[in-house]
Amino acid sequence: MSVQLARLPNDRAPRRAAAAALLMAGLLAFSVPAHTQETAVWAITNARIVPISSPTLEKGTVLIRNGIIEAIGASLSIPGDARILDGAGMTVYPGFIDAFSDVGLEEARPQAAQRPAAAPAAPAWPGAPVQQQPDAEPTEESRGLTPYRQAADMISSTHRKIEPARNAGITTALVAPRSGFFPGQSAVINLSGRAPGQMVVKTPVAYHINMSQARGVGRGYPGSQMGVIAFIKQTLMDARRYEAVWNQYRSTPGVPRPEHSPALEALQAALKRHLPVVIGGDTPVEIERALALAEEWGLNPVIAGGMEAAPLAALLKQRNVPVLLAVKFVERERDGDPEAREELETIKRRVAAPANAAALAKAGVRFAFVSDDMANPRDFIRNVGRAVEAGLDRQAALRALTLTPAEILGIADHFGSIEKNKTANLVLATGDIFASGTRVKYVFVDGQRFEIPEAEAPAERPAAAGAAPPRALDVSGTWNLALTTPQGTMDVTLTVRQEGPSISGTLSSMMGASEIYDGSVAGNRMTFKISFAPQGMGGAVEVVFSGTVEGARISGSASIGEMGSMAFTGTKVPGEQ
Amino acid sequence: MHNLKNVALKRICCALFLAVSACAVRGIAEPSQSGGVTVIKDATVLTVSRGNIAKGSILIRDGKIAEVGPNVAVPAGATVIDAAGKFVMPGIVDPHNHIASDGGTNEGTVAVSSMVSIEETIDPTDINIYRILAGGVTTVHTMHGSANPVGGMNAVIKLRWGKDARGLLFEGAKPTLKFALGENVKRARTPARYPSTRMGTMDVIRDAFIRARGYMREWDDYRKRTAAGDKTALMPRKDRELESIAEVLRGERLAFVHGYRADEMLMAMRLAEEFGFRIRSFEHCLEGYKIANEIAAHGVFPSMLSDWWAYKVEAYEATPYTTALLTRKGATVMVHSDGAEEARHLNQEAAKAIKYGGLNEQEALALVTLNPAKALMIDHRVGSIEPGKDADLVVWSHHPLSIYAVPQTVFVDGQIYFDIEKDLEMRRQMEEERKALEAREQKSAGTPAERRRPPASAASPTNVPRHND
């Protein structure tokens, strides 16, 4: 019964639960409120557990009691009251956190009308120009100045985006009002679909400023990018003065009473750095502007978007500015002109997009992934996977979906990892979350289990090429390779981990290391790829290594697209497994 | 083809495993470093301020012109650029253009938009920066549009292509504010906006100055009371809109006034006189010839479109002789582009003042170098070739007043930011890069990861179009 209820689409869950309960009452002559039927104690057993905050348990158990993780371990004794979920073949991750989303938020559009609705005055004489209407006094709201608005007040537990997000493994999200220049303050919510009050995890979390847009909320001022920036700066200047004059008024008799402003009042916590300020920006120019604004006004900035942040990685690191990193990669237009010659910039931007996260990680920039309201939340995790393919360390990617956002959002005491006493937000996937074919099977939010319908699973790819062929070559270990380049021979070290037919590892030289990917062993051939970003190329280039292994020797070639290929030979370092 | 591949492969191998180039994503070429000391040798040097040197050399040290003359000793280790047979002139100063700013050049929603500033929306990635640089321009006054009687604050930039927004700003340039008169201002708008006549335009400007005076008084009063120990004086609001106008009244910000018709410009001068300041420049100034005496007397630096006319009614009385006429009547005249294409041949536009009205060569060159530098009060830095000034220089294939003149090398602060040979090399590199990227995409399009359904990408709130075409 409870399982069945939990499987219902969440937006209808309460209603259907009630209906089902009534039905039960009629048939069985007893009635139990639906929520009491939730299983309170779960034991997820035999699963591969990726706690993030500690090393992966290849086989272990997670115990959940009343929405809290009670224990995690390799050999836990299962309490008698626990309902067992056999996690064999499954990987357990902390619930994914979408660090900026519009899921669950029912935002009333601020009233944008800037002109009186009244008809224009009649012409003074036939043909006379119509009398100009004076501007209606714009309100704070009509000007997009609503820093006092709280996302927490706008949560809808029946929001249509909650279930698709949760089905993708997203259990928690930062949500913020969007419209206006100072749209309001954000909240972190848990995607349980329970009453709004139960969904809110933390509020307020941050202020938000929309600066990179060339239009206002209405048809009035500001109507350009210049105007938007001027408006934002004037507002911050006003907020500064607001504090000063009210202090003066409070401390000094005889001072005329300043005007009250809810908006300027609300901004004080931002100016005092009590809360961070999330400023949108994707391009280097936008991000530079956001950082300059924060610097000028002493704000504690967080960048949201950051799609092209890589060139500013050093600056972001230096200023210790976290990035809520979007992975909404630009795609080539599918129905576009097949003969169109794309701008190099466009191609570069597209090719560079997946490698952006890796570049930020390399520079040590703190970032958390955000879906940026992608239409399909599954694409969110998939695109994080693409960032991994493009060179982002797998572990770093996972962290940027879990513990790092929890830290940035100030909820790491309760979220972001699988640890005792943390909130029981978990994702059970059929394998490595970034591997193709993997699907999310169960999601726990606040200890409540949601079984993800099979139909929703990605059907594009069969699971990992079916059964593994008879165990082939074991190439695990370290290899010394000599690569013949037009500049001469380059020595490279390859470290390989093999799992069945697939291999992972790193390729390193005196110039640095690259994660290998798409690695496999078939027969006596080993292939893998690396991605690197040569200077002036504007993005990562893929090198495909393919070699024939004979005992401890390998020889083959590394090819770079149509550019050509380089031969390599190598030997395995003995003494290692 | 094979060769090309090989070159590309070499480049890739060179870069193998190196860090991602910070500039790569932005697509900006770093300026060539020509070292601290450079000598441009044996060119015809057109100093603009001090005549021509038939076979002269220019010594550049630390971004400044250290020495100019027929006999300049080449210091050891200096980079020498042989410019024999070529011509060197100061970098062109374009006193009116709208490049390198994004998200709209007009804040057209209000009649007074003096709170907005081009400086805050500088877009260093605008390709027109490079294109104009290749036309010999090194400094641009990039301006707010002409949609408002009182427009926005403008910016003076140097075309240091590759630098970020802050790196483009001309350090210490005098701030300016745009005003506009005539058709553009009074044009019908949706929603309707006051003014819709030239009368109303003057009314709005006068009102803005009256308000700015009130604003100044309010602050003066506050400062006086505070200085006298009065603790009950409430700090007035700092108002960006009135602050920039107050700066004009205090002479701290220069008024650049878009005007076509003689009547509107004459009245604007009178209005300025009413408020005790001088209009620094009339932009376009097409009918300026009708009030040449008044313009000269007021001290305006007319900023001309060389030979544009008849594109609207207020341009129907324009003549290409105005530049020469105003010069002869005693004004310091400049020629501007108002557009990225026009800016690429301002040398030719200057030559038109020789054809139409008979200016001499030095006078013509000054129209696009020294005169705009004077108008913008940056002539201590740029506008002529003199020791101590910034080494903003253009090496031309022919005399720059010849139609056949093509910039060969353009220096800003002694650095080469454009070079015709390097440009060719860059084009080749871009072609290689494109091929490599396309090959890579082709390849990865075949991998399963890419075959997955792509995310449906709606415009993200942080990803609105950035360019106002």
Place this chain on the structure above:
Amino acid sequence: MQTRVRKITILLSGLLLLSAVVSLSGADSRAYVIRDAKVYTMGAAGVLERASVVIIDGKIAEVGVRVRTPSGARVIQGRGLEVYPGMINAMSSIGLTEVGSVDVTVDTTEMGDFKPQLRALEAVNWDSEHFPVARVNGVTASISAPSGGVIAGQAALLHLAGWTSEEMAVLKSAGMVINFPSLGGGGGRGGGGGAAPGGRGRPFAEIRREHDRRVKELAEWLEKARHYAKAVQANPSTPRDRELEALVPLVRGEMLGLMRADTARDIRNAVEFAKKENLKVAIVGGRDAVEAAGVLQKENVPVILGSVYSLPSRRDDAYDSRYAVPARLAEAGVRFALTSPSPSDTRNLPFEAGMSVAYGLSREAALKAITIRPAEILGVADRLGSIEQGKVADLVVTDGDLLEIRTQVKNVFIAGKNIPLESKHTRLYERYMSRP
């Protein structure tokens, strides 16, 4: 002193002006000899040093180092001067447009997509201020063309002086302006370029459908015109159809099709279309003609180029890509004319040529592209475009290189008339120069 000199100058120029007007008014049968000048004939004789040109009754009677001076001829001492054929602007709407932003003064664009019967000549305002402004710089003839829809109507070739448009007409119908349907793409024009990140055009399939429909429609018009011509021949009482009638010379290859196309693909499609339909055409605009140079050269289709003073249409394009188009076309063996298409800029035609030289075109080719080439393309090379015996006396006399901005025009002859070098601009200049 200064003022007095100026006053005298003005008086003199006023008198000169008067006499010039008088000479313009009558049938100017006067003979002229331009003596001892450097003559760029643009014909087989090439450049003649210290040569003379004899003008009688509007025609060039003789060109050469030794010529016979007719009695009573006015002599222009040409020592140190250069003589060129009058320049021909092969694309413009001069005479149809007065003030660009005021639509009541603009007669270029009619309603409807297929209007072959419209004739520019029937709307030319011969008192337009643009004519004198253009001719005092040495431009002596220009196309005046309509521009709207798919078939915009018939362009006229005008002399830039005359009492009426009839007098000015060199060709009443110089060509049929066809805006060849565009597939868009490249440089942000049209939809479906596919390059804009974030922004999306219409699906390309949709653009192609629309394009194909338009091309089919155009072909159908031509087919109907062919049929109409046959019908009229077979049965003279066939009811008159003014639209199809207008297309008959085009489908017979007797009238030039002025096919506007800018992208390489559109140019290729237009050339292919013209070949299939047996039309004699020139490509107008030709922004990306370099990329279509192969087919243009192969099919011997000339290009009437838009202004080279243009920004590259794509970010990636070389900064000088538009300046270098003429040079590239010349290298590829494509015939072309240079133009200054905006009527108010007609006077800048020589600078279009000069700029092309700066970016790689030979000076000779540049001069041709504004004289004999447009005459050839427009089918009037027997009358205009070069200084050769028997041709119409359209000449410009300068004190130096015609393509240089600093050069001054000394005389302009249009159909043998010595045109006063006076325009609205010179008048305003004189008037306000004399303001005390």
